[in-house]
Structures are given as C-alpha cells and as structure tokens.
Amino acid sequence: MAQTITVKIKLLPSKEQAAILQSMSQTYIRTINTLVSEMVAEKKSTKKSSKDVHVSLPSAVKNQAINDAKSVFKKAKKNKYKNVPELKKPVCIWNNQNYSFNHTHISMPIVVNGKVSKTPIRALLVDKDNRTLELLTHKLGALRITKKANKWIAQISITIPTVQETETKVMGVDLGLKVPAVAVTEDEKVCFFGNGRKNRYKRRKFQSKRRELGKRKKLIAIRNLKDKEQRWMQDQDHKVSRSIVNFAKKNKVSVIRIEQLANIRQTTRTSRKNEKNLHTWSFYRLSQFIEYKANLEGIKVEYVNPAYTSQRCPKCFEKNKTQDRKYKCKCGFKRHRDLIGAMNIRYAPVIDGKSQSA
Incomplete structure (x- = not known):
C-alpha cells in the first residue's frame, strides 16, 4: 500500500x-x-x-x-x-x-x-x-x-x-470541544490532548476583534482576521493530531478508531456558550489530519458508529446520562465522560464493517 x-x-x-x-x-x-x-x-x-x-x-x-x-x-x-x-x-x-x-x-x-x-x-x-x-x-x-x-x-x-503491523492493537480516540481529544489503548493507557479552555478563549478574542472591526466598517481587516483565525485553528489540529499519532507509536498501536462525526452539528446538544465553537470547529479536518499522519506511520484508522459512546458503561453496558464531565454508572463505575467515549469507541461497530479485531 x-x-x-x-x-x-x-x-x-x-x-x-x-x-x-x-x-x-x-x-x-x-x-x-x-x-x-x-x-x-x-x-x-x-x-x-x-x-x-x-x-x-x-x-x-x-x-x-x-x-x-x-x-x-x-x-x-x-x-x-x-x-x-x-x-x-x-x-x-x-x-x-x-x-x-x-x-x-x-x-x-x-x-x-x-x-x-x-x-x-x-x-x-x-x-x-x-x-x-x-x-x-x-x-x-x-x-x-x-x-x-x-x-x-x-x-x-x-x-x-505504508506498512501495516501484523499484531493488532487498538486505540480509541474521542473528539470534543471541552477536551479536544482523549485516547485510551487496549491496556488502559490514557492521554488527554489539547486545551479546550484555551481554544474557546482564543476564539472569543477573534470574535470580539471582528465585532470591533465591524463597527468601524473595516471589511478587509475582518477578512484578514478570519484567515488568521483559520490558520490558528489548523495549527492546533496539526499539533493535536501529531501528539495522538506519537502516543499511538509509543504504545505500539496498529489501529486507531475514531467516531464518524459527519452529523455532529445536527446530533449534539449544545449550550449557548458552546454553540459558536461547535459550528465553526472542524472535527472533520482533525480526523483527516490524524488519518494521514497515522497512515505515514503504518497505523490504520477506522471510523465507528458514535451512537451512545459517551453514555454506555464499558463495564455493564447500561446507558446513563452524564453530569458535565463526570460519568457514574449504577454498577459503581466512575470515569471522565470523554474517557468513557474513547473506551467505548475501541469496541464500537466500524462504519464500513471492515474492522480489525480488538
């Protein structure tokens, strides 16, 4: 290949x-x-x-x-x-x-x-x-x-x-806003990537500056600022995707699984505070950066069905609603919500059905 x-x-x-x-x-x-x-x-x-x-x-x-x-x-x-x-x-x-x-x-x-x-x-x-x-x-x-x-x-x-590893070791990656990405391997090695709070702060700064320029009718400056914001966002995605692939290499992962987030803007419940971030951040771009960088290292990327990955308990498989970032199941299982998502993504059905056994 x-x-x-x-x-x-x-x-x-x-x-x-x-x-x-x-x-x-x-x-x-x-x-x-x-x-x-x-x-x-x-x-x-x-x-x-x-x-x-x-x-x-x-x-x-x-x-x-x-x-x-x-x-x-x-x-x-x-x-x-x-x-x-x-x-x-x-x-x-x-x-x-x-x-x-x-x-x-x-x-x-x-x-x-x-x-x-x-x-x-x-x-x-x-x-x-x-x-x-x-x-x-x-x-x-x-x-x-x-x-x-x-x-x-x-x-x-x-x-x-690209050369695929003969031994299969799967890692799940959950993408989000508050936590840009969290990964967990089969042997429960966990890593959080990016800084959602910093991202939101930078976005608000750009939005505030655009409003200020809009009042002064500085249309060219607004367009240039938007280009600068897009370059900054793309740079963040490059850094996060590189860190994810490096983490996978370090832990000898051969398959990375990511949620298929094509309809995230229609299916995700948003607060007023996060609505603008959700509708402008490119989850697709980040997943594509992860895929091509992983392929260069001989690591396969598979996309899975995202249904209930942040709600289902990895231990007893019951569905539970979360409170902010905390997840607690009736069986006593407790974890960070995004970590639950990454754990479930490891074993979720692959979209095209061509999955590597985990």
Whole structure:
C-alpha cells in the first residue's frame, strides 16, 4: 500500500527571482488557456511539442503545460464543451526530473535574461524535527510553485509506502470541544490532548476583534482576521493530531478508531456558550489530519458508529446520562465522560464493517 501527500515548503526568493517566478507563472497559465482554446476550436487534442510553443519557458515546463492543457481539454470534451475551464491562478510546475534540493535551496530551471538556467532558490526545508527532509526521502512527484498571500510556496507531491503491523492493537480516540481529544489503548493507557479552555478563549478574542472591526466598517481587516483565525485553528489540529499519532507509536498501536462525526452539528446538544465553537470547529479536518499522519506511520484508522459512546458503561453496558464531565454508572463505575467515549469507541461497530479485531 502507498499514500500520496503534498509537502508545502516556504520559498524565500530574491526580488529578481520573485519577478521571474511571477512572470513564468502567468505565462504558464496563459499558455495552458491558449492551448485549450485551440483544441476546443479544432475539437481534437493537440499534437504540439515544446518546440511548437513559443513562450519564455524552459522546455520541461512547456511540456508540463501541454500535458495540463490536454487534461483540461479532456474535461471540456467530456461535458461536450458546455463548460470549458479557464485557469486564472498563476502557477508553474516542474516534473520530478527537473528539480533538486539540499538543506537550504530548491533548484529548478528558470528563464534568466532570456536563457534557461537551473537556479537555486532559498527554501525553508529544515524544520524543528527535520520532518520535511525525512518526507522528501520518499518517491517524489511534481514540483508546483505558487504565490499565496504575498508568500511563495513550493508544493511537492510524494508517495509513501505504508506498512501495516501484523499484531493488532487498538486505540480509541474521542473528539470534543471541552477536551479536544482523549485516547485510551487496549491496556488502559490514557492521554488527554489539547486545551479546550484555551481554544474557546482564543476564539472569543477573534470574535470580539471582528465585532470591533465591524463597527468601524473595516471589511478587509475582518477578512484578514478570519484567515488568521483559520490558520490558528489548523495549527492546533496539526499539533493535536501529531501528539495522538506519537502516543499511538509509543504504545505500539496498529489501529486507531475514531467516531464518524459527519452529523455532529445536527446530533449534539449544545449550550449557548458552546454553540459558536461547535459550528465553526472542524472535527472533520482533525480526523483527516490524524488519518494521514497515522497512515505515514503504518497505523490504520477506522471510523465507528458514535451512537451512545459517551453514555454506555464499558463495564455493564447500561446507558446513563452524564453530569458535565463526570460519568457514574449504577454498577459503581466512575470515569471522565470523554474517557468513557474513547473506551467505548475501541469496541464500537466500524462504519464500513471492515474492522480489525480488538
């Protein structure tokens, strides 16, 4: 088995290099749109090669543009030319044979003073735990360079083989608001992740700031603040998911089970205080982060039916209503409510029915 993911790397080009990348990205998109228009007019795929495309791009990039144009044409042909896509966002793509990198730079052929030259561009490839460099040791795909919010980003697709453990050891993970995540293994190792109180505080700060900006009619500032809030939330999900997978590795877990929370907003009872948090926090994103990070470590992720996982007693299987975070059963069993959920998730029915025995 293998998994394909995209690694994002921040580029730090010089002013001259940034201008060249900007020009090449615009030329690349313009070339694709021109080729697509020609193919739609002729109702057949182009037979042009890089020699027939007279634009200021390296031949390797021209070939990539031709391939992308053919892909767009196929989509237009499939819907009988009723909707011909037109690309607008500037981007430039190199295949995996036309770029290289070291600890500080990514090198690719670009057009400098009318000539093609393989040029190194500064890049932040070394992170805190060398995670990026470790991922780039796997099979590399295309390099895609684009500009987002005045920052240049290199995106490299990589294919990573995933190996499943022969011995099955299951861990249940319960996701929530007050406690972002709690995990429990088969041998009752428990860990709580994230800080729900801190999350709510940060969200209230963002909401308060937006209200203040709204009164002053600062619409652009409100939009920028919302983007900042989303980046902060995504960063929290990355940190929690990484901690969960590290905990699973430490305890030699081979299967992580998570609730299928597709309808959580419709099924969860909310207080006035938690309503805004519930309807804006992305449980789906956190579960997806857990899944792809777990797969990289050879750990399988299964989704289970969430019905009554926080109400059913793991000892006698009776259903009980909880009081805030405390769970107490008539049989005398007492635990934290979210921990009860994680314990039950370990043995709950898997959605697709393809479960590993726990």
